[in-house]
Amino acid sequence: xxxxxxxxxxxxxxxxxxxxxxxxxxxxxxxxxxxxxxxxxxxxxxxxxxxxxxxxxxxxxxxxxxxxxxxxxxxxxxxxxxxxxxxxxxxxxxxxxxxxxxxxxxxxxxxxxxxxxxxxxxxxxxxxxxxxxxxxxxxxxxxxxxxxxxxxxxxxxxxxxxxxxxxxxxxxxxxxxxxxxxxxxxxxxxxxxxxxxxxxxxxxxxxxxxxxxxxxxxxxxxxxxxxxxxxxxxxxxxxxxxxxxxxxxxxxxxxxxxxxxxxxxxxxxxxxxxxxxxxxxxxxxxxxxxxxx
Amino acid sequence: xxxxxxxxxxxxxxxxxxxxxxxxxxxxxxxxxxxxxxxxxxxxxxxxxxxxxxxxxxxxxxxxxxxxxxxxxxxxxxxxxxxxxxxxxxxxxxxxxxxxxxxxxxxxxxxxxxxxxxxxxxxxxxxxxxxxxxxxxxxxxxxxxxxxxxxxxxxxxxxxxxxxxxxxxxxxxxxxxxxxxxxxxxxxxxxxxxxxxxxxxxxxxxxxxxxxxxxxxxxxxxxxxxxxxxxxxxxxxxxxxxxxxxxxxxxxxxxxxxxxxxx
Amino acid sequence: xxxxxxxxxxxxxxxxxxxxxxxxxxxxxxxxxxxxxxxxxxxxxxxxxxxxxxxxxxxxxxxxxxxxxxxxxxxxxxxxxxxxxxxxxxxxxxxxxxxxxxxxxxxxxxxxxxxxxxxxxxxxxxxxxxxxxxxxxxxxxxxxxxxxxxxxxxxxxxxxxxxxxxxxxxxxxxxxxxxxxxxxxxxxxxxxxxxxxxxxxxxxxxxxxxxxxxxxxxxxxxxxxxxxxxxxxxxxxxxxxxxxxxxxxxxxxxxxxxxxxxxxxxxxxxxxxxxxxxxxxxxxxxxxxxxxxxxx
Numbered sequence: 001x002x003x004x005x006x007x008x009x010x011x012x013x014x015x016x017x018x019x020x021x022x023x024x025x026x027x028x029x030x031x032x033x034x035x036x037x038x039x040x041x042x043x044x045x046x047x048x049x050x051x052x053x054x055x056x057x058x059x060x061x062x063x064x065x066x067x068x069x070x071x072x073x074x075x076x077x078x079x080x081x082x083x084x085x086x087x088x089x090x091x092x093x094x095x096x097x098x099x100x101x102x103x104x105x106x107x108x109x110x111x112x113x114x115x116x117x118x119x120x121x122x123x124x125x126x127x128x129x130x131x132x133x134x135x136x137x138x139x140x141x142x143x144x145x146x147x148x149x150x151x152x153x154x155x156x157x158x159x160x161x162x163x164x165x166x167x168x169x170x171x172x173x174x175x176x177x178x179x180x181x182x183x184x185x186x187x188x189x190x191x192x193x194x195x196x197x198x199x200x201x202x203x204x205x206x207x208x209x210x211x212x213x214x215x216x217x218x219x220x221x222x223x224x225x226x227x228x229x230x231x232x233x234x235x236x237x238x239x240x241x242x243x244x245x246x247x248x249x250x251x252x253x254x255x256x257x258x259x260x261x262x263x264x265x266x267x268x269x270x271x272x273x274x275x276x277x278x279x280x281x282x283x284x285x286x287x288x289x290x291x292x293x
Numbered sequence: 294x295x296x297x298x299x300x301x302x303x304x305x306x307x308x309x310x311x312x313x314x315x316x317x318x319x320x321x322x323x324x325x326x327x328x329x330x331x332x333x334x335x336x337x338x339x340x341x342x343x344x345x346x347x348x349x350x351x352x353x354x355x356x357x358x359x360x361x362x363x364x365x366x367x368x369x370x371x372x373x374x375x376x377x378x379x380x381x382x383x384x385x386x387x388x389x390x391x392x393x394x395x396x397x398x399x400x401x402x403x404x405x406x407x408x409x410x411x412x413x414x415x416x417x418x419x420x421x422x423x424x425x426x427x428x429x430x431x432x433x434x435x436x437x438x439x440x441x442x443x444x445x446x447x448x449x450x451x452x453x454x455x456x457x458x459x460x461x462x463x464x465x466x467x468x469x470x471x472x473x474x475x476x477x478x479x480x481x482x483x484x485x486x487x488x489x490x491x492x493x494x495x496x497x498x499x500x501x502x503x504x505x506x507x508x509x510x511x512x513x514x515x516x517x518x519x520x521x522x523x524x525x526x527x528x529x530x531x532x533x534x535x536x537x538x539x540x541x542x543x544x545x546x547x548x549x550x551x552x553x554x555x556x
Numbered sequence: 557x558x559x560x561x562x563x564x565x566x567x568x569x570x571x572x573x574x575x576x577x578x579x580x581x582x583x584x585x586x587x588x589x590x591x592x593x594x595x596x597x598x599x600x601x602x603x604x605x606x607x608x609x610x611x612x613x614x615x616x617x618x619x620x621x622x623x624x625x626x627x628x629x630x631x632x633x634x635x636x637x638x639x640x641x642x643x644x645x646x647x648x649x650x651x652x653x654x655x656x657x658x659x660x661x662x663x664x665x666x667x668x669x670x671x672x673x674x675x676x677x678x679x680x681x682x683x684x685x686x687x688x689x690x691x692x693x694x695x696x697x698x699x700x701x702x703x704x705x706x707x708x709x710x711x712x713x714x715x716x717x718x719x720x721x722x723x724x725x726x727x728x729x730x731x732x733x734x735x736x737x738x739x740x741x742x743x744x745x746x747x748x749x750x751x752x753x754x755x756x757x758x759x760x761x762x763x764x765x766x767x768x769x770x771x772x773x774x775x776x777x778x779x780x781x782x783x784x785x786x787x788x789x790x791x792x793x794x795x796x797x798x799x800x801x802x803x804x805x806x807x808x809x810x811x812x813x814x815x816x817x818x819x820x821x822x823x824x825x826x827x828x829x830x831x832x833x834x835x836x837x838x839x840x841x842x843x844x845x846x847x848x849x850x851x852x
Contacts (some may be wrong), residue, residue: 020687027688050714051707058707124604136786136799136821140806140814147627147809156752182383185355189381190404191374200400204391215694222695238699238840246702246791256702263699271694282391 032061056110058194059254064261067254079255082241083262089237091266093153094225097160098218105165105217106210109172113202114194130166134159138224139231156228156237160221167220171213211278216268226263238263300367301456301488302329307361309347309446310516320513321347325361327507327516332454334482336490336499336506338545340553344514346460352490353381353458366455377405379456381447384464386441388433388448395420395429397553398448405452418446422481439470443477450485457482459491463498472533475501479528496549500541501528508545510552517552520545557789567673600813627809639819646801646813650820653798656713657785657828660720661777667721667806668728669770675733677754682733689726697723698784701791711794719788724777728770736762771836778828 035058042053044080051057067198068080108126112119138159145155187197229239242263247257307325312318314440322344329335337345351363354370354398365510373379378403398416407415420426420544433441435485442462459478463471475498482489493499499506500522508518513556523539532538612632618624619631626634639646675682701719708715739761747757791797798817805814 019683023686024688024691027684061480072837091495121603124602125607128604128608131822131826133783133786133818133821135783135824136802137818139790139803140818143806143809144627144811180385180387182385182387183389186381186383186387187380187404188355189374190401191354191377192404196404200403201389204389219694219696223698226696226698227787227790231803233782242699242702246705249702249706253706256706260703262700264695267696267699268691268694287704 035061056250056253059257063254064257067258072255073083079258081239083259086236086238086241087262087266089153090222090225090229090239091270092272093156093228094160094218094221094239097157097162097224098164098214098221099161099219100157101161101221102168102214104161105168105170105213106172108165108169109176109206110198112169112173113176113196126166126169129162134162135224135227138227142228143231150229152232156225159228160224163220166218166227167213167216168210171209172206172269173229175209176202178209179205208282211274211282214274215278216273218274219267222267222270238266299331300328301331301333301365302327302490303362303364304328304348304351305362307348307351307358307363309344309351309356312360322351322358323513325514326515327519329488329490331336331488332336332378332430332480333505334491334503336491336493336503337509337516338493338496338499338506339509339514339549340510340511342514343509343510345509347514348509349458349460349490349492353379353454363446373456377401377452378454379458380452380454382442382445382449382457382459382462384461386433386438386445388441388444390431391431393429394425394433394436394444397433397444398451400448401451415451416447419445420453422484423447423451423477437470438466439474442466442474446478446481450481450487453485455488457487457489459489461492461494464494469504471495471498476529478502483527496542496545500538500545501533506545508548508552518548520548566765583727588799598769615717626812630812630815635815635819638812639816642671642813642816645739645796646798646817646820649796649798649801650824652701652796653716653782653785653789653821653826654828655826656716656797657720657781659713659717661724661781663717664721664724664781665728665777668725668773669732671725671729672736672766674734675729676736676758684736686730686733689730689732690851693726698787698791701788704788705792710792716788716793716797720781720784723780723784726779727773727780731769732766736768739765771840775829775832775836778832779825782821782825782828 038051039053039058039060042048047053055063058218068078068083070079071077072079072082110124114121138156141159142152142155146152164249176198183201183205184197187201192200225237226239226242229237232240238259241259242256245252245259304325305470307322307428308320309322310318321342325344325348325493337348346355347356351358352365354365354374356533357370363370366378368376368378388394389400395413397417398419399412399547402412402415418424419431420429423446425443425447428436428440430442433444436444445462446457451525463474466474478489478491479502489502491499491502503522506520506522507516508520509515510517520541524535524537524541614720615629616632619629671681673683675685689706698719700722701715704715704718708718736758743761744757747761751758785797786799786802789797793800795801795804798821802817803812805811805817
């Protein structure tokens with residue numbers, strides 16, 4: 001009477017995942033083709049709107065990729081290396097902030113599920129904290145932090161954690177409350193302690209929700225880190241590199257495009273890592289042929 | 294299946310009222326008097342709102358009575374729950390989908406702090422009892438509804454409780470699976486010597502399984518009738534075709550209709 | 557247990573957003589204007605608002621007491637003064653930024669809805685685009701700002717609009733597509749039994765189902781659009797936009813002015829959000845009441 005066999009859980013990547021990866025690749029290829037096609041057609045028709053098709057404003061995709069292997073500065077290291085170093089700086093700030101924010105968010109979720117008085121007392125503030133447009137304030141806070149003598153990376157990490165904690169808190173709370181009533185009754189029938197109920201029932205139930213929030217927060221943390229780096233005086237992180245190359249656009253536009261590309265990859269990589277962890281912890285319990293994200 | 298004189302559940306004048314006073318109040322149960330001896334298989338049957346699930350939860354200390362006395366295994370229900378005197382099976386199997394089948398069955402033993410080796414051995418034995426030994430390493434999603442319920446039953450019996458409480462456990466299953474599961478439950482009941490309280494909507498199911506059928510009526514929930522089912526055990530497919538079986542079903546149905554008419 | 561594995565990245569915004577709403581709207585039916593409903597709503601918002609005023613008062617007291625320099629911690633009173641004295645400049649900048657945000661929001665939303673409609677019609681498009689859209693949501697889109705600045709000109713509002721449009725496009729597209737597609741199979745079967753044309757199905761079943769998803773994405777996007785515009789401006793822009801104004805003042809350590817500008821940004825953001833709330837209520841009066849009952 002059993003449905004699928006046990007070894008389908010051992011399969012590394014399901015057919016659905018492969019086809020999804022393939023479609024992403026195809027869209028990227030299509031975009032590259034559209035880019036080059038635009039340049040060709042617009043040049044032929046001699047149009048400059050909406051975007052000029054010349055090689056400065058729209059470098060050839062090949063030139064952009066080639067730029068990675070070229071020295072970033074005359075006689076200096078290769079651009080790829082420079083960008084990787086900058087990425088590490090930015091990622092460091094983002095990851096630290098992400099970790100702190102996730103811990104705080106999770107802690108809030110657990111606290112609120114244990115104590116409805118705590119929830120009613122503090123939830124309004126938690127929600128209100130998000131009405132502050134932190135990204136808009138971020139550079140200001142970094143400049144201010146500098147004046148106070150705080151290390152930039154710390155301020156940036158705090159900004160990233162502020163952006164992270166809210167989705168995690170909300171989703172943790174939601175997930176902790178997600179088990180069916182009968183599951184809770186079951187635990188009660190075992191005379192399980194509140195801690196056992198939390199760790200054996202509520203937290204495992206909450207993991208899918210928490211990871212959904214973590215994926216969003218990962219992106220937010222990276223963005224927060226990038227913005228926080230903008231007013232930096234010493235150019236180390238990706239945000240600073242972006243700004244530098246953007247100012248020297250006329251001469252070195254492929255470098256800017258390459259940097260933007262790297263930045264996008266960093267964002268995807270971070271979320272990708274979180275997704276991988278999610279797969280190990282969460283997805284094995286669900287039917288891989290079922291239709292998840 | 295023994296039938297010792299030990300009283301496992303004793304209810305005297307038990308009532309349960311939900312909601313604050315005023316028009317929002319619901320009298321789920323009124324004046325329940327019931328005595329269940331060890332080794333019995335008792336069904337609670339009645340229309341919606343008759344309080345059968347409520348009564349089950351009162352026995353399991355998932356709810357507290359508003360009035361009256363309730364004793365489970367010679368203690369108050371709260372103590373019985375703390376002492377793990379009963380196992381419970383719900384309509385939906387409520388297996389934890391992040392645990393393997395075996396780990397699901399081990400769950401109550403984990404809470405009881407048993408040693409891991411002993412846990413695993415007990416869980417395996419329970420799975421053998423419900424004939425799902427080879428599926429120990431599977432995940433719930435890989436099992437059919439009937440199989441999941443069998444796991445739930447295995448889990449409920451893991452610590453050898455005196456009492457097994459079942460709340461419409463086969464309600465979500467199709468008729469054929471249902472009949473098979475009924476046989477299973479009877480076999481397991483015989484082999485483990487537990488007392489079973491079984492809530493159901495189905496008259497044939499109640500008659501097929503039970504030694505006694507408690508007919509309940511709603512508004513307010515109370516016991517309308519208690520019908521002895523003197524069909525001999527073990528019961529099987531032949532029982533399902535016996536005249537006595539049909540006669541009992543008719544008897545229960547008429548009891549239900551009687552309380553319906555007087556409502 | 558509902559399958560949260562199906563909850564995609566963007567849906568967190570729905571959760572997030574509905575919690576913001578529940579906190580501020582309260583879990584009472586919107587129609588009731590009884591004192592108890594109002595009191596209920598106040599009870600939710602009250603503590604936060606009260607705390608806000610207390611914090612501001614304390615802040616003022618501390619900065620005065622210790623005579624703290626304004627570049628370390630500006631006094632609230634200084635901020636308020638600047639808010640009014642520089643009002644014309646700040647609001648002018650605010651409106652320019654709002655123009656960028658609005659433009660980007662419109663473009664992104666229109667494109668998002670169009671593509672969402674396309675995914676309904678052509679399954680290939682859906683299967684091709686959805687995974688890409690979900691992946692693209694993980695990209696820090698703000699990194700496109702230097703490129704759009706280069707493409708459209710640093711001082712042109714279009715460069716910022718482009719960034720906002722991309723930021724807005726994905727949530728709107730994903731959510732609207734979900735709303736259009738994930739209709740109960742039985743409703744579709746019913747329509748089939750009526751031999752209804754695809755257009756009728758779209759109009760009668762899919763679009764009404766999608767509206768809540770659409771507005772949910774729109775509410776999130778409106779907040780995002782203003783912030784995205786400001787942040788895009790941080791990568792460079794004309795003098796008279798909020799982002800550059802804030803950045804300039806911050807570099808000169810003129811924090812009261814910078815905070816005054818943030819205040820304007822917040823006001824604009826709230827106004828923007830409220831406008832969309834009103835639009836939602838006008839378009840879907842049935843849904844809001846329905847949802848409030850659910851939240852209860």
